[in-house]
Amino acid sequence: MIRLNVNGSVREVEAEPDTPLLWVIREQVGLTGTKYGCGIAQCGACTVHLDGQAVRSCSLPVSSIEPGQKIVTIEGLSPDRSHPVQKAWAELDVPQCGFCQSGMIMAAAALLAQKPKPSEAEIRQEITNICRCGTYNRVLAGINLAAQGGETGRG
Amino acid sequence: MTSTASPALSRRFFLAGSAAAAGGLALGFDLSGAPAAAQGAAPATPEVNAWVVVRPDETVVIRIARSEMGQGTLTGLAQLVAEELGCDWSKVTTEYPTPGQNLARGRVWGDFSTGGSRGIRESYVAVRQGGAAARTMLVAAAAQEWGVPAGECRVEKGVISHPSSGRSTTFGKVAAAAGRMEPPKDVALKDPKDWIIAGKPVQRLDTVEKTDGSQVYGIDLKLPGMLNAAIRDCPVVGGTVKSVDASAVEKMPGVRKVVRVGDSAVAVVADTFWRAKTAVDALPVVWDEGPNAKVSSETIAAMLKEGLDAPDAFVGNKAGDAAAALKGAAKVVEATYAYPFQNHATMEPMNATARWTPERCEVWTPTQNGEAALAAAAEAAGLSPRQCDVTKIHLGGGFGRRGATHDWVRQAVLIARELPGTPVKLIWTREEDMTHGRYHPVTQCRMRAALDESGNLTGLHMRISGQSILAGILPGRLASDGKDPVTFQGLNPGGAEAAIGYTIPNLLIDHAMRNPPIVPGFWRGVNTNPNAIYLECFLDEVAHAAGQDPLAFRRKLMAKHPKHLGVLNAVAERIGWETSKPPAGVHRGIAQIMGFGSYVAAAAEVSVSDDGKIKVHRIVAATDPGVAINPQQIEAQVAGSFVYGLSAALYGECTVKDGRIEQTNFDSYPVLRLDEMPAVEAILMPSGGFIGGVGEPTIAVAAPAVLNAVFAATGKRVRQIPASRTDLKRA
Structure with missing residues (x-):
């Protein structure tokens, strides 16, 4: 039995220790907003926050999570889509197919939590998630808009 | 977002041909008039x-x-x-x-x-x-x-x-x-x-719904009592399963069943996907690799090279006598180009959920064509289409992969047949997805241009050699003489879909069809992608050979093509082709094409570092779709087209060795990321009187605009896609 703190709730799950956190979140915890895209930490679709840091959950064995570490998924970023990044995304119609966007939003929120006013160069450097539809320029604009909104990432 | 109906084929022919080809899509006819x-x-x-x-x-x-x-x-x-x-x-x-x-x-x-x-x-x-x-x-x-x-x-x-x-x-x-x-x-x-x-x-x-994780994609579907499946299809196309040792994994956690899927694949069904994947990875399988085990990129390239000079070819566009013009030319310019296999790499891997009983089959899947998915499901289920249905789930990307063939739906239904009444969700790993694609067709192209003593283009022969999408997956849609009209997208003599934008007095565009065994597919932009590179990069070469400005050289050929010229002029004006110099070290390129009923052009500003790294600084792109339904979404499609098009131009390549696709994930199949994304200025100029598509045409101009700028920057021609294969280091 593994105890995980996900979005503020403690969950007990049965999984082999080497199961990636991504699949525990999706299959045992049942939260499917976090996506599988590559399984090798290349694309970032699986990005969640671990103690406030963006991590790629597809390559993180669930056994590596320390007791007490806090996991936040896209479902827990805000209770009502009110996080500045979520609001900016909605305002600018950032997503196309949207499959990568949970990870994109979580990466953006973590960046803003650490660096409330990132430069364009910093955003380009830090946001390495893959989007095949090609939303990058609106992602950039969305992060800038969220940063201008003053509020920055929680979670 | 891909696949194309040829304007030359009537709708009736399309459906009938498809039916004959795929054993699917027939249901539109089979059931017409049925109760x-x-x-x-x-x-x-x-x-x-x-x-x-x-x-x-x-x-x-x-x-x-x-x-x-x-x-x-x-x-x-x-x-x-x-x-x-x-x-x-x-x-x-x-x-x-x-x-x-x-x-x-x-x-x-x-x-x-x-x-x-x-x-x-x-x-x-x-x-x-x-x-x-x-x-x-x-x-x-x-x-x-x-x-x-x-x-x-x-x-x-x-x-x-x-x-x-x-x-x-x-x-x-x-x-x-x-x-x-x-x-x-x-x-x-x-x-x-x-x-x-x-x-x-x-x-x-x-x-x-896409900002809080609540949008349900196929991969996210949950049904009561559902099991999960992971699959391994033979890595060599045309290969089969010789033997499998199910006992080796049947006791692994969560495993419910090991199943053979048709002749070529094995799957494990388990309580969770991760356990199914872990077991299928561990499953000992012996493959019969079949007749294609020795196919490689080299054997395929040799096969296509032979077609460049072959006497017989399907004619797509002909005017005057190109051979005679070349013979009598003051100067002949010649170059050979090549375009590789590429994977769609949708962010969401292929997946489908199926529930089968002897009386009924239901499928839930992300698909670009629900009716084709239904046909595939019914065939795999061994049931009438009337006993089946498909619920379409939101797609995590399509780009043509999820439209013409529904190989993953067939697999899901075959697996579900082994567990009657139980819904089973099949998810492909990224590795399965990368190595079992429906790849962008591979072609080579020999371009030969005739110039007279004044530097006028008097003749052009464009010989395409290579793969036909229709021959590969929808042979019933080939023309009666075997020609694949889709090959000539953007090069047609006329029509409302994809006509060439130049008047060349002696012109021959022909196709020596050479079909390697790697399965092709409609890949966003389809054949406009290579055709625009071949034509637009080569015209740039010819303009330079004639000592003329590439824009001015094109304009002389475009008097009878005002809409093609309109978008080209628009990007030239916006980027300042004739009125301003680009910043120091930055160089410009330009390209245009008509595809999918719309006219598009792009101008690029590019620099190339001493160590040969291409940086795209700025793109101006113009689109005339006739009528614009949602301008801000067209802008999003145009900007996104540069991500797809530049990923393909700079990095996109699937190579073949021992009958296998060598690229297995995004580490070996790189794509454009935010750090390389240029600013894109979209000019939307609907001229009225027609309506074209916007999801694909701009893809095709991304590569030639940038590659022409790369030449301006380096003096080197990139004639083989991806550009990463060409050494652009400063000597």
Whole structure:
């Protein structure tokens, strides 16, 4: 039995220790907003926050999570889509197919939590998630808009 | 977003040909006139007509036949229906009818296929008529209730009023009565200049669910009692399973069953996907690699090279006598280009959920063509299409991979047949997805141009050698002589779909079809991608050989192609081709093409570092789609096209060794990321009188605009895609 703190709730799950956190979140915890895209930490679709840091959950064995570490998924970023990044995304119609966007939003929120006013160069450097539809320029604009909104990432 | 219907083929031929080819898609014919089967549950609220349901709370449900995969078609189609309906846009929601319902109702929603950038343009009249008919019926119901002539009633934002008597009601109040009215025989459609919803940059209807994780994709589906499957298909195309040792994994955690899937694949069904994947990875399988085990990129390249000089070829465009012009030329310019296999690499890997019983089969899957998915499901299920249905789930990217063939649906149904009554969700790993694609066709092209003593282009021979998509996956759609008309996208002598934009007095464009065993597919942009590189990069070469400016050189050939010229001039003007110099170290390139019914052009500003790294600083892109349904979504498609097109141009390549695709994930198949994304300025210039697609055409100009700028920067020609294969280091 593994105890995980996900979005503020403690969950007990049965999984082999080497199961990636991504699949525990999706299959045992049942939260499917976090996506599988590559399984090798290349694309970032699986990005969640671990103690406030963006991590790629597809390559993180669930056994590596320390007791007490806090996991936040896209479902827990805000209770009502009110996080500045979520609001900016909605305002600018950032997503196309949207499959990568949970990870994109979580990466953006973590960046803003650490660096409330990132430069364009910093955003380009830090946001390495893959989007095949090609939303990058609106992602950039969305992060800038969220940063201008003053509020920055929680979670 | 891909696949294309050739304008040369009639719709009837298309369906008949498809049926013959795929054993699927036939159902559009097979069931026409058949008694309506009971398909799906009756809607809670009676519909006004097939396109429109208005609930008592005034919510307007607009039915969408085409698939949304990010390209914005769902919102655009809803705008068109809502425009004619006259409803309150803020009350609009959408739903997908199922392909089974479409068949049962005589294909009332028309074609479900969502490819070739056809989602909106081929629905353009039908959906507006649907909205207008529903409005007419709603008004008629109100007028009948009031005993007034319908012609005296007004409609605004879902409110019907009769000004002279002061009465008014709402769509929701009369919807039930409207559904019983006789549908109008003819409806007049609004002039686009009077539009208030269509043509406007309204926000997408499907954004907020994509910001909080609540949007359900196929991979996310959960059904009671559902099991999960992971699969390994033979890594060599045409290979089969020789033996498998199921006992080695049957005791692993969660494993329920090891199954053979057709001749070529094995799958493990388990309680969770991760356990199924872990077991299938560990499963000892011996493959019979079959006849293609020795195929490699080198053997394929040699096969195509032979076609460059072959005497026989299908002619796609011919004028005058190109051979004679080349013979009598003052100067001949020649170059050979090549385009590789590429994987669609949708962010969401292929997946489908199936539940099979001897009487019925249900499938839930992200698909670009619900009807083709139904055909594939029925065939794999061993049931009539009337005993099956497909629920379309939101797509995590399509790009053509999820349209023409439904190999993953077939697999899911075959697996579900081994566990009757239990829903099974099959998810491909990224590795399975990368190595079992339906790849961008591989071609080479020899270009030969004749110049006279004044540097005028007097002749051009363009010999394409290589793979035909139709021959690979839809052979019934080939022309009767075996020609694949899709090969000539963007090069056709005329027509409304993809005509060449130059008048060249002696011209021959022909195709030596050479089909390697790697399965091709419609890949966003399809054959406009290589064709635009071949033609636009080579014309740049010829212009330089003639000592002329590439823009001025093109213009001389474009007098009879005003729409092609219009977009080219627009990007040239915006980037300052003739009026300003680019910043120091930055160089410009330009390209244009017509594809998918629209005219597009791009101008690029590029620098190349001393160590040969390409940096794209700025893109200007112009689109003339005739009519623009949602300008801000067209802008998103244009910008996104540079991500897809530049990923392909700079990095995209799937190589073959020992019959296997060598690239297995994003580490070996790199794609463009935010750090390399250029600024994109989109110029939208709809000229009216036609409607073209916007999801694909711009892909094709991304590469040639940038590669022509790379030449300007380095003096080196990139003639083989991807550009990473060409050494651009400063000597």
